[in-house]
Amino acid sequence: MNVLIINGSPRINGNTSIALNEMTKIFDAEGISTKVVQIGNKDIRGCVACESCHQSGKCVFNDVVNELAPEFEAADGLVVATPVYYASANATLIACLDRLFYSTHFDKTMKVGASVAVARRGGCSAAFDELNKYFTICGMPVASSQYWNSVHGREKGEAAQDDEGLQTMRVLARNMSFLMKGIALAKEKYGLPEAEEWTPTHFIR
Numbered sequence: 001m002n003v004l005i006i007n008g009s010p011r012i013n014g015n016t017s018i019a020l021n022e023m024t025k026i027f028d029a030e031g032i033s034t035k036v037v038q039i040g041n042k043d044i045r046g047c048v049a050c051e052s053c054h055q056s057g058k059c060v061f062n063d064v065v066n067e068l069a070p071e072f073e074a075a076d077g078l079v080v081a082t083p084v085y086y087a088s089a090n091a092t093l094i095a096c097l098d099r100l101f102y103s104t105h106f107d108k109t110m111k112v113g114a115s116v117a118v119a120r121r122g123g124c125s126a127a128f129d130e131l132n133k134y135f136t137i138c139g140m141p142v143a144s145s146q147y148w149n150s151v152h153g154r155e156k157g158e159a160a161q162d163d164e165g166l167q168t169m170r171v172l173a174r175n176m177s178f179l180m181k182g183i184a185l186a187k188e189k190y191g192l193p194e195a196e197e198w199t200p201t202h203f204i205r
């Protein structure tokens with residue numbers, strides 16, 4: 001059982017890393033392996049709507065997004081974490097997730113998702129809502145915690161002082177582990193829910 005963790009921060013060992021380390025400790029204890037990929041310091045452009053991924057199954061820009069795709073396909077769960085920039089997830093993470101979710105066509109149903117937002121003070125819940133939307137458009141159940149998944153800190157290292165935030169991360173990782181294990185058992189017993197062919201209407205007909 002394994003979880004892919006995407007860290008949207010450009011700061012190595014920044015506050016988002018502190019939040020994610022708290023989760024990783026719990027995944028280790030639960031016997032779930034993790035792979036953390038920090039993408040916030042990479043040159044990731046946005047989607048150009050060329051639609052070539054419909055044929056090729058991968059993004060036309062051959063960067064870390066195409067490296068993340070097979071890791072995501074193999075994962076039982078996905079954590080996406082962002083530093084809050086102007087009350088939003090940061091632009092690099094959004095560019096990465098737009099392209100990752102749009103260009104990959106494998107079935108994401110019942111892979112468990114969790115999002116984490118880290119900020120000095122404001123915008124965590126807006127960024128949290130924004131990130132959860134990647135999961136809820138493709139059949140991914142969302143793991144939750146005792147509070148909306150946020151941790152506070154400004155300068156590097158300050159998040160270590162946010163006891164409640166770190167507790168929220170530990171509870172989130174435990175709940176996510178439980179969900180992934182439960183879903184694995186349910187898949188064995190019942191299989192995935194019956195799939196329907198998509199009926200696109202685009203609001204025009």
Ligand SMILES: Cc1cc2nc3c(=O)[nH]c(=O)nc-3n(C[C@H](O)[C@H](O)[C@H](O)COP(=O)(O)O)c2cc1C
Binds near residue numbers: 017084086088119155
């Ligand atoms: C461009 C930019 C915009 C930011 N906007 C916000 C914001 O809207 N709200 C907030 O509380 N903090 C904001 N911050 C502060 C960061 O969210 C905060 O420093 C966070 O701990 C960074 O996480 P990191 O160390 O993982 O990169 C902003 C920082 C930057 C660089």
